Amino acid sequence: GENVEQHPSTLSVQEGDSAVIKCTYSDSASNYFPWYKQELGKRPQLIIDIRSNVGEKKDQRIAVTLNKTAKHFSLHITETQPEDSAVYFCAASRGGNQFYFGTGTSLTVIP
Amino acid sequence: NAGVTQTPKFRVLKTGQSMTLLCAQDMNHEYMYWYRQDPGMGLRLIHYSVGEGTTAKGEVPDGYNVSRLKKQNFLLGLESAAPSQTSVYFCASSYAGANYGYTFGSGTRLTVV
Numbered sequence: 069g070e071n072v073e074q075h076p077s078t079l080s081v082q083e084g085d086s087a088v089i090k091c092t093y094s095d096s097a098s099n100y101f102p103w104y105k106q107e108l109g110k111r112p113q114l115i116i117d118i119r120s121n122v123g124e125k126k127d128q129r130i131a132v133t134l135n136k137t138a139k140h141f142s143l144h145i146t147e148t149q150p151e152d153s154a155v156y157f158c159a160a161s162r163g164g165n166q167f168y169f170g171t172g173t174s175l176t177v178i179p
Numbered sequence: 180n181a182g183v184t185q186t187p188k189f190r191v192l193k194t195g196q197s198m199t200l201l202c203a204q205d206m207n208h209e210y211m212y213w214y215r216q217d218p219g220m221g222l223r224l225i226h227y228s229v230g231e232g233t234t235a236k237g238e239v240p241d242g243y244n245v246s247r248l249k250k251q252n253f254l255l256g257l258e259s260a261a262p263s264q265t266s267v268y269f270c271a272s273s274y275a276g277a278n279y280g281y282t283f284g285s286g287t288r289l290t291v292v
Binding site: 074077100102104110111112113114117157161162163164165166167169170171172 | 210212219220221222223224227229235237269276277278280281282283284285286
């Protein structure tokens, strides 16, 4: 089955700096890659996703890039703010019944 | 529109006790899932359902059972709780499986002593 690895496991940045989280996947047939944000004690929430026919997608301060050849995708957060502090999960699927999740990145934005 | 609702939110069990976690969704989603979340291990799939009356095993199904008698409800049962089942449990639902993002419930924090 699919194996998704996520790095780094923890990340601290100064407010206003950029943060990048990277995920690699093993199944070349995977074609859908969502990212979830989980604030402390809350449920994971979908923040952005990308499909394999697109190389990059942006939504205000967040963006996701996909490199199908290298089988990796990344989440980019610019101009970070304290409210960006959370655990971020990547996931991959080939359009079947289930996603395969990364192990999460705990992002801390230091004011 | 409540989305995905989980009950209870917190529970403490003694080893060997049984309990049922309830997940209810009002979005008419076909697919429903149960995950457990443990520190450093991300979200691991326990069981899932692709429609009313169906269930299937996920990555870590041992010690759990599920039922989907109604489309809107997905129940997770622990027949004989063990300390290793101490975790946060999340239910999720999806309109079209893993073709679209999940909607998660708010979670159940279970402690087995």
